[in-house]
Amino acid sequence: MTPNILWICTDQQRYDTIGALGTFGLHASPAPNPHVRTPNLDRLVREGVAFTHAYCQSPICTPSRASFLTGRYPSTVHACGNGNDYWDEAAPLVTRLLKDAGYDCGLAGKLHLSAADRRVERRPRDDGYRVFHWSHDPRDWWPEGHAYKEWLAVKGHDLGELRQDPHAIPPELHQTTWCAQMAIDFIEEHAPGRERHGLPWLFSLNCFDPHPEFDPPQAYLDHFEPAAMPVPLFRESDLAAQAALAAAGVDFQTEARRPEAFDAKGKQAAYYAMIELIDDNVGRLLDALERTGQREHTVIVFTSDHGEALGDHGLLLKGCRFYEGLVRIPLIWSWPGHFRDDLRSDALVELTDIMPTLLDLAGLPVPERTQGRSLLPILTGQVPANEHRPFVRAEYVRALPPSPPGPAAQTPGRPRFTGTYATMWRDRRYKLVVYHGCGVGELFDLGDDPGEFVNLWDSPAHAGAKCDLLRQSFDALALAVDSGPPQTARF
Secondary structure, three states: OOOEEEEEEEOOOOOOOOOOOEEOOOOOOOEOOOOOOOHHHHHHHHOEEEEEEEEOOOOOHHHHHHHHHHOOOOOOOOOOOOOOOOOOOOOOOHHHHHHHOOOEEEEEEOOOOOOOOOOOOOOOOOOOEEEEEEOOOOOOOOOOOOHHHHHHHHOOOOHHHHOOOHHHOOHHHOHHHHHHHHHHHHHHHOOOOOOOOOOOEEEEEEOOOOOOOOOOOHHHHOOOOHHHOOOOOOOOHHHHHHHHHHHOOOOEOOOOOOHHHHOHHHHHHHHHHHHHHHHHHHHHHHHHHHHOOOHHHEEEEEEEOOOOOOOHHHOOOOEOOOOHHHHEEOEEEEOOOOOOOOEEEEEEEEHHHHHHHHHHHOOOOOOOOOOOOOOHHHHOOOOOOOOOOOOEEEEEEOOOOOOOOOHHHOOOOHHHOOOOEEEEEEOOOEEEEEEEOOOEEEEEEOOOOOOOOOOOOOOHHHHHHHHHHHHHHHHHHHHHOOOOOOOOOOO
8 A cells, every 4th residue: 555644854853852762872771851742752653663863964954855855965966055046956856756656745844955045945847746835934034935924914914023022923823833734734635535535645844943043932932941951962171172173164053152151951941842832733733644534544754854953062053063963863754553663773874764765665666876775674674673774974065155255145154154074974883074174073982972072083092993984984975976877888
């Protein structure tokens, strides 16, 4: 049976923000996170497979989304900047492949394969979506083409006025709630007795939260006491380490400070409140699937495009770093009766693996140069749950490009960016990061140092391990290069 697919992708959500999962060491037992409120996501964990060591392929939006929609690395599909001018069409999107096979596809929220900063995003030539409710974020930057703003107007509300105090926006008018409602409307189009009943479908729910500005509705913020939030991963030595990276020209959206200098606990409370609102809407989606009799025919995928520093190592937001909080994200697959249930897999997996998994589920061939690997054998119990890849990779290729010259073109904060190029290679023990052309790097022994505080890059005792890891990372980088279609030999 060809299943429906409900694909929920949040924006900037760390791996350790789901109550039932909490924080995992690679071989540790789960330690539930008592600070978050996620009963509906906890239910998906019980009713499916949670990959506790899933990694995005870039710690920033556009390259990560381009990667998981194509099953290929960002550099392979020429989508490395955070908001390319246009989508390069270097590989078909999985939604287009599914559409070509008969799926009815819809989207609400972000796509972000090209720039959407104060302009309506250019869509690819064929992204596969019949329904396309575009809302990059909830700000009032677009005079037209902003579906969330138009929905509010129909209800008698002005987005610009509401945004004057984001905390005062009622939860029922929030962009996250709107995204879920668009998904529910789409689900109901396929209910028994409706004209699209029987068509397999995919819906992409791409809400903007929990992306900053850390502005949940006040009713949700009231559930979280900043003083009770966990302390970020921070040591005084982080300030010198981050200063050295910044001096070498390694980009990041914020400068390192002690967490209390930017109210890290207050930011955590707001971040967790945004995630609770997401969770409540996941509950609404589950109710809609059950009410319309479609739950047993629907695969639910829950993930995010990348993480958030949230005070770790003195940083906030994102940029050219590869700490666990930035590159490790939630990934849950649920299809009761077909997938294993209540399984927590610590296999190393990538978001590139989503695309071939979806094609496998639909019974479709996986394109030859796909770099992801299907997770279906783990989901269905055909192979051991904790083995998938020997390592995972991530890239950062000028993802925060400097502003072009000229005052009219300047974006605040952009002139200090250098357009860094970096790669991460992570196996079951070590993480190696090379900031190419900057003369600096990082080597962490995650077995002994899961908080990534002790950089072994210059450690004489680890010189041999570093050399071996550099060789393996270079091999992985070289093998990831797409050399194009096979050429006909000529003699």
